[in-house]
Amino acid sequence: MRQALEGSQAIARAVALCRPGVVAAYPITPQTHIVEGISKLVADGVMDCELVSVESEFSAASVALGAAAAGSRAYTASSSQGIMLMSEVLYNIAGLRVPMVLTCANRAVGAPLSIWNDQQDSMAVRDAGWIQLYCADNQEAVDTTIQAFRIAEATELPVMVCVDGFVLTHTMEPIDLPDQTVVDAFLPPYRFARMLDPARPISLGTLVDPGWFTEARHSHHHALLKALPVIEQIDRDWQAATGRAAGGLLEVIGPADAPTAILCLGSVASTFTEVLEDHPPGDPVKLIKLRAFRPFPAEALRAACVGVKTLIVLERALSPGLGGIVSVEVQATLATVPDAPAVHGFAAGLGGRDMPVELLPDLLAAARAGRPGEFTIADVQLSKLPEEDR
């Protein structure tokens, strides 16, 4: 049944439908409404879970890790500085190959302090060994949250569901929340094979010398690569169960043979989908909505880029001193392809700067004027800066 829900409330309800055993909660803007929503569902007796209100994001991730290792379905959520404080634990959870789900309500990372949206936080932990899925709207956020538990449990890897802070978390949208029976059938009770259990004692998290560390890393890397078809299959299963897919590894929107493509992650994909429908540019343009950033869907990306001459990569983060993060990865992925498109990298929408509909024609114009391989912050207002900083 479709109902008007705030993004965070919808995510909280989706988490409840997944019947987690333990939820660790710590507030941070713009994530807070999610754990508030879960807390209220627990208080009202709707959710039967152990809600652990911790004293830091560091402990939030640690509590979820302990709970998942002890065999419970575990969840937490955070943003920005919270993700940074968690980062040591995030690497650890993934390295221990313990399945759990975390929602990252994407927000800029200070300094300067900003509570508003960009994706620097999740990008900063892209190498932690988690699966990262980016959502374009709140229906995708709900569907991806439910899928994330099944992906985590099928792969024994943790999954980070990335939703743009405020843009999605604080926006009311008509949402179709699936019935509990649908979710129960899709996500049956789970038993973690390496669960901490006195009847079958194991040692988890041991010291590994140089004779074994490389093999552990190789195994982890391949576990992520092997997750690619799992992510696709689980989205197909979800479509079979609900009639709705959530974007697989990536989704191409617009004319398949368009010579120009724009690749982006997160809510801006929804903005651009509307722009392309309502104000179609003179030359055909297609949108590549990247949903899985880790594992990186290299094959799917190459297939989506066949026939593309100009590829614009738009991201809400950057690597200072280098430029783009996503654009560099995209360039590397396409480097071996004959007739690879010229890649133009742009960052925009940093620290919550609005990404208006005019951004799309601006990017097309900038790509025409710019050199391939270049990176630019598309919406910087240089007049605000002293001469020497421009």
Add this chain to the structure above:
Amino acid sequence: MPPELDQTDLDQAQLDDLRRRQPRFRGLEAGHRACQGCGEALAARLVMESIGPDVVVTNATGCLEVFTTPWPQSAWRVPWMHSLFENSAAIASGVEAALKHQGRDGTKVVALGGDGGTFDIGFQALSGMLERTHDILYVCFDNEAYMNTGIQRSSSTPHAAATTTSPSGKARMGKRHLKKDLLSIIAAHHIPYAASASVAYPADLRRKVRHAIGIKGPTFLLVHSPCPLGWAHDASRTVEIARLAVQTGLFPLIEMERSEVVGVMPIREPRPVTDYLSLQGRFRHLFNEDDPRALEEREHLQALADHTIAKFGLRGDGPDPLDSDGADTVRRGGNSA
């Protein structure tokens, strides 16, 4: 195991049953890689023996974690988990919450850490665990420095002790600051039970572990555990030195319930602190008679011990089988002169 009970003939359930019914279950087995005379290894074995098999253990990064689990070996015969340096209390909180949700409440949860992982970097996670009243026993093996990284000072290092980051020299006499009074801070959480114990008094330690593990709610044990390498003492004198720490009043053995002191191990006849200090290389600079600061620091440490003895009323009223001289002696009852 008698020959007719060849292990290969047993099914898993029979093996599990045999394992659980051992007369003294050893959660931490021999064969690990601790140094000779390691106080922490001995203390950890004693703690695990008293807890038994139905437990989940979390372990902070540190010597205990490193010397017991060099992959693919492990000395642990209970489910054991190490994550990071500073989150033993937090992962234990998650384990406990999970067991509760699964209705496995009978399984105990024990969090282990050294003084670095407890007094310093894991302090916040520990405080959170206590405040949330998780049903967990937290045991800190206190060897008074970061031994695993090569003997650096922690907030538990005693005043004037030399470590690699608080060395003695012309301008310094070892650590300038006092040992953090962690038990008072723990007590301020008003948890049901917190106590100090020493590896030199195994019967007392076992009793405290059994008491703590039987309590529903958060409990805390601080176990004094000498480190021959870090303290620079003869590896054969670990227990003797740990005993002297108690007998001098430098490491009081106390028990607290809801922040009130409810028991102490009385000291029969307080020994001068120099009896304890002089056996350890970390205090060697305090015995340089050419240095006037040496006497000053020895007097300072004696004053600290005197203060602790007075504060907790540690001085006994005469020989007692459970005082600092009577407890854990060869002749139980300990009334020999």
